[in-house]
Amino acid sequence: xxxxxxxxxxxxxxxxxxxxxxxxxxxxxxxxxxxxxxxxxxxxxxxxxxxxxxxxxxxxxxxxxxxxxxxxxxxxxxxxxxxxxxxxxxxxxxxxxxxxxxxxxxxxxxxxxxxxxxxxxxxxxxxxxxxxxxxxxxxxxxxxxxxxxxxxxxxxxxxxxxxxxxxxxxxxxxxxxxxxxxxxxxxxxxxxxxxxxxxxxxxxxxxxxxxxxxxxxxxxxxxxxxxxxxxxxxxxxxxxxxxxxxxxxxxxxxxxxxxxxxxxxxxxxxxxxxxxxxxxxxxxxxxxxxxxxxxxxxxxxxxxxxxxxxxxxxxxxxxxxxxxxxxxxxxxxxxxxxxxxxxxxx
Amino acid sequence: xxxxxxxxxxxxxxxxxxxxxxxxxxxxxxxxxxxxxxxxxxxxxxxxxxxxxxxxxxxxxxxxxxxxxxxxxxxxxxxxxxxxxxxxxxxxxxxxxxxxxxxxxxxxxxxxxxxxxxxxxxxxxxxxxxxxxxxxxxxxxxxxxxxxxxxxxxxxxxxxxxxxxxxxxxxxxxxxxxxxxxxxxxxxxxxxxxxxxxxxxxxxxxxxxxxxxxxxxxxxxxxxxxxxxxxxxxxxxxxxxxxxxxxxxxxxxxxxxxxxxxxxxxxxxxxxxxxxxxxxxxxxxxxxxxxxxxxxxxxxxxxxxxxxxxxxxxxxxxxxxxxxxxxxxxxxxxxxxxxxxxxxxx
Numbered sequence: 001x002x003x004x005x006x007x008x009x010x011x012x013x014x015x016x017x018x019x020x021x022x023x024x025x026x027x028x029x030x031x032x033x034x035x036x037x038x039x040x041x042x043x044x045x046x047x048x049x050x051x052x053x054x055x056x057x058x059x060x061x062x063x064x065x066x067x068x069x070x071x072x073x074x075x076x077x078x079x080x081x082x083x084x085x086x087x088x089x090x091x092x093x094x095x096x097x098x099x100x101x102x103x104x105x106x107x108x109x110x111x112x113x114x115x116x117x118x119x120x121x122x123x124x125x126x127x128x129x130x131x132x133x134x135x136x137x138x139x140x141x142x143x144x145x146x147x148x149x150x151x152x153x154x155x156x157x158x159x160x161x162x163x164x165x166x167x168x169x170x171x172x173x174x175x176x177x178x179x180x181x182x183x184x185x186x187x188x189x190x191x192x193x194x195x196x197x198x199x200x201x202x203x204x205x206x207x208x209x210x211x212x213x214x215x216x217x218x219x220x221x222x223x224x225x226x227x228x229x230x231x232x233x234x235x236x237x238x239x240x241x242x243x244x245x246x247x248x249x250x251x252x253x254x255x256x257x258x259x260x261x262x263x264x265x266x267x268x269x270x271x272x273x274x275x276x277x278x279x280x281x282x283x284x285x286x287x288x289x290x291x292x293x294x295x296x297x298x299x300x301x302x303x304x305x306x307x308x309x310x311x312x313x314x315x316x317x318x319x320x321x322x323x324x325x326x327x328x329x330x331x332x333x334x335x336x337x338x339x340x341x342x343x344x345x346x
Numbered sequence: 347x348x349x350x351x352x353x354x355x356x357x358x359x360x361x362x363x364x365x366x367x368x369x370x371x372x373x374x375x376x377x378x379x380x381x382x383x384x385x386x387x388x389x390x391x392x393x394x395x396x397x398x399x400x401x402x403x404x405x406x407x408x409x410x411x412x413x414x415x416x417x418x419x420x421x422x423x424x425x426x427x428x429x430x431x432x433x434x435x436x437x438x439x440x441x442x443x444x445x446x447x448x449x450x451x452x453x454x455x456x457x458x459x460x461x462x463x464x465x466x467x468x469x470x471x472x473x474x475x476x477x478x479x480x481x482x483x484x485x486x487x488x489x490x491x492x493x494x495x496x497x498x499x500x501x502x503x504x505x506x507x508x509x510x511x512x513x514x515x516x517x518x519x520x521x522x523x524x525x526x527x528x529x530x531x532x533x534x535x536x537x538x539x540x541x542x543x544x545x546x547x548x549x550x551x552x553x554x555x556x557x558x559x560x561x562x563x564x565x566x567x568x569x570x571x572x573x574x575x576x577x578x579x580x581x582x583x584x585x586x587x588x589x590x591x592x593x594x595x596x597x598x599x600x601x602x603x604x605x606x607x608x609x610x611x612x613x614x615x616x617x618x619x620x621x622x623x624x625x626x627x628x629x630x631x632x633x634x635x636x637x638x639x640x641x642x643x644x645x646x647x648x649x650x651x652x653x654x655x656x657x658x659x660x661x662x663x664x665x666x667x668x669x670x671x672x673x674x675x676x677x678x679x680x681x682x683x684x685x686x687x688x689x690x691x692x
Contacts, residue, residue: 158667160632167636207588210608210630212647242553245590245610262556264591284556286506290513301558321504 003135005065009198009235009256011278011311017303018065019336020137021329022239023319024058025070029326031057041086045072051122052129059134061326062333065313066135066198069126069191071119073141073202076183077150079115080107090154097153099161101172109179112187120194127195137237138196140187142203143180143221150176159208166217173217181221185228192232199229200237201255204318207242211249219253226254237280241318247272262287262317267305278311283332285316288324292331299332303339349481351411355544355581355602357624357657363649364411365682366483367675368585369665370404371416375672377403387432391418397468398475405480407672408679411659412481412544415472415537417465419487419548422529423496425461426453436500443499445507447518455525458533466540473541483583484542486533488549489526489567496522505554512563519563527567531574538578545575546583547601550664553588557595565599572600583626587664593618608633608663613651624657629678631662634670638677645678649685 005018026032032054035044044050054070074092078084083095098104113120119138126136141149149155151162166173188199206218222238229236238255244264251258251273258277260269262284270279287298299314306312314336320329351364372378378400381390390396400416420438424430429441444450459466465484472482487495494508495501502508512519534545552564568584575582584601590610597604597619604623606615608630616625633644645660652658660682666675 158632160635160667163630163632164635167633167640207609210644211611211614212644213630242588242609245607245614261591263553263588265557268557268591284509284559286504286509287513289506289510294513298556298558321506 003065005135005313006197006235008311008313009237009278013310016337017306017308017312017314017339019314019333020064020066020068021058021316021320022068024062024064024068024329025054026320027322028320028324028329029057029061031061041072042075042084044070045075046118048118048122048125051119052126055122055126055136056129058329059130062330063337064134064333066137067126067130068137068139068200069119069123069196071116071122071139073139073146074149075119076112076116076140076187077146079110080150080179080183082150092149092154094150094153097161098150098165098176101169101175104172104176104179107176107179109182112183112190115183116187120190123191123194123196135197136195137198137200138188138191138194139200139202140184140191140225142201142206143177143184143225144206144209144218145203146180146184147173147176148205148208150180156205159205163208163213166213170217177217177221181224185225188225188229188236189232192229192234196234198235198237200239200259201226201229203238203240203250206240211246214246214249219249222253230254230256237313239280244269251277257311257313259315260317265305266302266312267307270306270309278313279306280313280315282315282317285318285321285324288316288320288328288332290328292328295328295332296335299335300339303336308340349411351481351659352543352581354657354659355583355624359656362683363652363654363658363660363685365660365679366410366412366414367404367662367666368414370408370410370414370675371400372666373668374666374670374675375403375407377407387418388421388430390416391421392464394464394468394471397465398472401468401472401482402475404675405476408676409683410480410679412483413472413476414483414485414546415465415469415542417462417468417485419485419492420495421465422458422462422486422533423492425456426496426525426529428496438495438500440496440499443507444496444511444522447515447521450518450522450525453522453525455528458529458536461529462533466536469537469540469542481543482541483544483546484534484537484540485546485548486530486537486571488547488552489523489530489571490552490555490564491549492526492530493519493522494551494554502551505551509554509559512559516563523563523567527570531571534571534575534582535578538575538580542580544581544583546585546605547572547575549584549586549596552586557592560592560595565595568599576600576602583659585626590615597623603657603659605661606663611651612648612658613653616652616655624659625652626659626661628661628663631664631667631670634662634666634674634678636674638674641674641678642681645681646685649682654686
């Protein structure tokens with residue numbers, strides 16, 4: 001029988017609700033911080049042995065139902081011709097951002113093997129190391145989220161430059177999205193072929209768009225990469241934040257599982273998405289700083305709203321924050337597994 | 347007959363859709379930048395003659411259906427004992443933010459006249475200067491949004507400290523919200539008595555919360571201040587962003603008009619809010635940087651979705667951004683007024 005995480009992706013009955021956490025490998029863990037004293041984030045990502053070591057840290061520490069390969073969403077852009085650096089205290093910076101149709105024209109479309117072969121290698125190695133203990137998730141940034149970084153040159157508040165290219169040079173925008181979709185589709189398929197048993201598409205910043213702009217400038221490309229990923233025979237989780245005004249459109253773009261943030265009741269979201277799709281979420285990551293009984297009270301509400309229907313994967317509504325207490329993460333994973341249990345909540 | 351903006355607030359028929367813009371007085375206008383060369387933002391806010399001069403700038407420049415008093419949401423906090431400064435390039439900073447239950451205990455609840463009497467004076471003066479040309483809107487930050495600034499000490503990404511106080515010291519949180527609600531209720535009522543003909547409650551950052559946390563820690567206080575504002579006999583606009591997962595709860599908190607952001611179709615939002623409330627919105631502010639035909643295409647979609655039902659006030663989904671082209675603002679206001687008109691769109 002396959003693992004409960006994969007069963008939930010396919011909306012099959014499970015013995016208890018599976019749980020994993022976005023950014024479950026990361027700065028909140030002492031083991032990770034120790035390794036990062038000696039290696040930059042890109043060194044870890046680009047060295048399969050280190051990436052796998054980090055991938056396994058939370059699996060060894062907590063009772064989680066899936067590992068997610070340690071990687072970053074931006075390295076695929078390097079193979080297209082963009083210069084990426086992680087600047088301390090500032091985050092990712094692209095030194096030659098895309099600003100004009102000519103910049104878009106100049107972008108190469110490398111193969112995934114060529115530009116992020118190290119992550120494909122890490123997936124192969126992680127599968128061997130995991131040895132069936134839990135399934136391995138691969139992932140990629142979605143076309144819009146990667147385009148926004150490529151254009152803005154880093155993180156952004158209003159996405160003025162990205163929306164500007166979209167509005168003033170729609171032809172160049174579509175070319176850019178097409179190039180990104182080719183690479184991302186190849187990358188996701190490549191991850192499945194390398195051994196990833198599920199794939200998550202992170203469209204973390206797509207909630208900056210209106211539903212009309214999403215439909216016109218983004219949806220076709222997300223749909224294309226999700227289809228290509230699914231063609232490798234693995235389930236796809238489609239995740240965004242601030243998308244609660246247009247969940248139906250994310251559903252239309254595709255995915256076996258839709259990941260939702262904490263700004264909506266899980267059952268309201270699921271009702272809008274429909275019964276024929278699984279759902280992942282949706283605890284506010286900041287709640288992991290609360291006293292454990294408060295965390296459990298909120299987790300119980302989410303689990304009650306899911307109502308033990310097949311197809312719920314417990315997760316946060318976005319990634320674990322850097323200073324999150326490790327013992328709270330452990331307690332939450334255990335609480336989810338014990339639900340519905342003998343413990344009285346509230 | 348009262349002005350079309352006030353009629354729309356009450357869902358009465360109008361000759362055409364009223365339009366105004368959040369932050370319509372501000373940095374994108376040369377007249378404003380010129381005045382700011384000589385005066386800091388707090389000087390302008392605290393000098394009624396200057397505040398009124400700025401309030402009138404967009405009214406003189408564009409065909410808008412309402413003026414909004416030039417003020418800032420944070421000065422009410424000064425009377426409570428918080429030290430506010432606007433730091434160039436950084437925005438508002440509170441030098442002694444609230445971090446402990448003792449900090450909450452120490453907060454005074456001043457009268458609005460005492461702490462923000464200058465804005466009440468500015469409203470009196472603006473009414474005289476406007477002389478009935480267009481209605482005047484007063485406003486306040488909502489309890490949560492003010493609490494988040496008071497606790498974080500400035501703007502924030504994750505609201506970890508604000509949520510932290512809420513979770514670890516719920517008693518202190520409720521005391522803080524109660525104190526803020528007392529002051530804000532008095533302030534909004536005072537603005538109506540000074541001559542404001544409508545009031546907007548800005549809960550700009552409340553979309554950081556889950557629906558459960560909104561209901562438990564915020565809704566009662568927003569409800570209280572909205573009721574108090576309405577008791578002065580003026581309509582209240584209740585505005586938030588990233589609230590599309592819990593619009594029904596904002597509606598429950600109250601308001602004659604609900605302001606929505608651009609992340610949802612206007613008709614989807616209105617359907618969820620119900621027919622017995624007016625709606626304000628909802629163009630993406632970044633769209634004002636687009637070529638004018640693109641702006642008009644998007645405005646037409648919003649107006650079509652409103653379908654000429656009484657109770658739509660056209661606005662952006664958030665404030666005008668600093669470098670917005672002035673002529674685009676003018677063109678959009680005119681386009682809204684000409685709808686449905688002889689002009690062919692698309």
